Amino acid sequence: MTEPPVFRHAEPVMGTVFSFAIRRPGDTPGLGDVLRAVLARLHRIDEVFSTYRPDSQISRLERAELTLAQCDPEVAEVLARCREVAAETDGWFTDRPAGRLDPSGWVKGWAVEEASRALAAAGWTDHSVTGGGDVQTSGGPWRIGIAHPLRPGTLLTVLTGHDFAVATSGTAERGPHILDPHTGRPATGLASLTLTGRRLSRTDAWATAAFAMGPSRALAWAATRPGTEALAVLPDGTTRHTPGLSAYLAPGQH
Amino acid sequence: MRRAVVTGTATVAGIVLLLSLKPHDGPGNSTVAKVISSGTSPSAAASAPSSPSTATGSGSSPAAAPSPSASAASRVVTGNAIDTRYGPVQVRVTLDSGKITKVDVLQYPAESHRDREINTYALPELNQEALAAQNARIDAVSGATYTSDGYTRSLQSALDQAGLT
Numbered sequence: 001m002t003e004p005p006v007f008r009h010a011e012p013v014m015g016t017v018f019s020f021a022i023r024r025p026g027d028t029p030g031l032g033d034v035l036r037a038v039l040a041r042l043h044r045i046d047e048v049f050s051t052y053r054p055d056s057q058i059s060r061l062e063r064a065e066l067t068l069a070q071c072d073p074e075v076a077e078v079l080a081r082c083r084e085v086a087a088e089t090d091g092w093f094t095d096r097p098a099g100r101l102d103p104s105g106w107v108k109g110w111a112v113e114e115a116s117r118a119l120a121a122a123g124w125t126d127h128s129v130t131g132g133g134d135v136q137t138s139g140g141p142w143r144i145g146i147a148h149p150l151r152p153g154t155l156l157t158v159l160t161g162h163d164f165a166v167a168t169s170g171t172a173e174r175g176p177h178i179l180d181p182h183t184g185r186p187a188t189g190l191a192s193l194t195l196t197g198r199r200l201s202r203t204d205a206w207a208t209a210a211f212a213m214g215p216s217r218a219l220a221w222a223a224t225r226p227g228t229e230a231l232a233v234l235p236d237g238t239t240r241h242t243p244g245l246s247a248y249l250a251p252g253q254h
Numbered sequence: 255m256r257r258a259v260v261t262g263t264a265t266v267a268g269i270v271l272l273l274s275l276k277p278h279d280g281p282g283n284s285t286v287a288k289v290i291s292s293g294t295s296p297s298a299a300a301s302a303p304s305s306p307s308t309a310t311g312s313g314s315s316p317a318a319a320p321s322p323s324a325s326a327a328s329r330v331v332t333g334n335a336i337d338t339r340y341g342p343v344q345v346r347v348t349l350d351s352g353k354i355t356k357v358d359v360l361q362y363p364a365e366s367h368r369d370r371e372i373n374t375y376a377l378p379e380l381n382q383e384a385l386a387a388q389n390a391r392i393d394a395v396s397g398a399t400y401t402s403d404g405y406t407r408s409l410q411s412a413l414d415q416a417g418l419t
Contacts, residue, residue, distance in 0.1 A: 006393075010334070017336065021393050130394040137393075147397035158392065168397030192397055 004126075007031060011039050014046045014108060016132030022119065023126040023139070034122040038115045045114070048072050049107045051100070062101040082106050085202065089209035089221070094181045109167060109204025112136050116200075134167040134207075136200040149192035149233050156233065159248035165200035169193050169211035170233075180212045189214030194231040195222060196248060203228070215240060332360070 009020045024031060048071075050056045057075055060066040068076050082095035082103050095103040112131040116138050119127050126139030135144050140162030148156040149170040159166060170192030193211040197203035206228065210218035215232045222230035222242055229245040328350050335344040344360040 012336075019394060128394050130396075133395065133397050135394045135396050142393045145392040145395040147395055149397065155392070155395070159396075166396040170397055194396060 009035060011042065013039070013042045014050070014111065014131065015052060016108075018042060018112065018115065018132075019130040020115075020119075021128045021142075022124050024124070025126075030122075031124065034119065034124060038118045041118065042111055042115060045074075045107065045111045048075065049078070049103065051102045051104060058101060058103065078103050078106055078110065081110070081201070082205075085205045085209065089206060089213075091181055092212050093205055093209035097179050097181070105208045106201060106205045108132060109134050109136075109165075110201035112204075113165070113200045134165075134200055134204050136165045137161070138163055140164075146194055146231065147192075150237055156239070157231075157249065159196065159245075161196075161248050163198065164248070165197050165203040167195050167197075167200060167204035167207040169207045189235075190218070191233040191235050191237070193218055193233075196229045196231075196245065197225075198227055335360075 004023045004025050007020070007022045007024055009022075011018045011020070020035065022031065022035075046056075047053065048057045051058055053059060057066060057071045061068065061071055061075065068079075079095060082093070082105070085093045085106065086095075093105060095101065095105065097105070108131050112129050112134060113136050115131075116127065116129045116136040119125075119129070120138050128135060128137040128142045128144075130136075133147070135142075137144070141160050142162070142164075144159045144166045145155040146157050146159060146166070146168065147170075170190075190211055193207055193215075195203050195207040195210060197206070206222075206225070210222060210230065213221060215234055219230050219232060219240055219242060222228050229242045229248070231239065231241040231245055233239050328348065330346060330348050332346045333344055346360055
């Protein structure tokens with residue numbers, strides 16, 4: 001059986017690059033128009049939510065130049081989702097990580113998920129969308145390499161599945177940059193933490209929170225969340241994962 | 255509640271090749287540096303780095319990308335220069351009948367000591383991994399950021415242009 005060809009596109013946006021891999025059955029027309037609309041939406045999300053743009057609604061909201069009611073309705077929705085994640089993770093997630101309003105921990109994964117959702121709604125149901133190292137797949141199977149946190153440029157393993165999301169938080173290349181919301185100090189108990197789930201917005205935000213928890217708490221917490229699996233790499237290179245992660249590991253890898 | 259299970263390092267895939275090349279033997283004093291090659295086709299791309307190609311850079315529409323052509327014989331495709339925290343990263347791939355036979359690093363950051371440490375370690379392994387990944391058929395990578403991610407992204411952009419499946 002011949003696999004359908006894959007269309008690929010890489011788009012610099014939101015301070016990183018979003019990559020698309022879309023399997024197209026036959027010569028279905030119209031992908032260009034669909035993708036253009038998806039990309040426009042991503043750039044719009046960046047305009048509204050970027051903390052690096054002084055004129056973004058998030059920046060203006062923080063400076064009290066706008067009220068929440070004056071912002072795009074998606075701002076209130078995103079902030080509500082951030083509060084949910086904070087509650088779900090016992091406060092290990094915050095939309096004010098350094099004391100300033102910064103919902104990026106939710107926004108990037110959500111933007112990837114939105115792009116995936118829009119592609120699927122337009123009929124392009126077999127695809128993978130990646131934003132800065134966090135992945136949402138639809139259809140499949142898709143093979144997602146997990147970067148090795150201690151050996152830059154090499155893969156730790158490969159996860160294979162359908163309709164799944166993969167998010168990784170780590171210190172290897174950016175140094176300790178995820179703060180423990182309870183102490184305000186950088187979390188250092190893990191080299192990287194990968195979570196899998198169905199939808200990237202939550203999976204990504206949860207990965208940030210679980211990284212801050214440290215290995216034991218993160219694995220125990222992930223094991224209690226249905227549909228979520230975790231793969232942790234400790235600073236000494238030891239790996240630990242929840243039992244259900246095995247479903248994503250190709251035969252012969254473990 | 256602790257049903258988390260420890261299964262040790264045996265889950266590590268055996269797909270990673272570790273061939274140690276040293277890209278920083280010379281004094282790399284600028285970000286547009288030498289060509290580092292690996293692969294099975296030494297004849298192609300032995301020339302000096304071409305000026306950065308941004309043919310399908312951020313300004314272009316996705317529809318402008320070349321359509322896939324699986325039958326092309328030998329092609330050299332230059333990826334976009336990707337800005338990372340440490341500087342631009344850019345690669346060029348050589349394809350033979352649709353398979354990657356060679357990956358050249360056209361640009362990588364080489365300005366600070368820290369950059370050096372990262373890149374002497376990262377890029378050669380990535381170079382090998384790019385070749386291995388072709389066989390492993392990786393669709394995307396989770397967890398890479400900044401420098402090595404820039405490399406991956408530049409590679410991916412070259413693959414985008416080549417219309418590889």
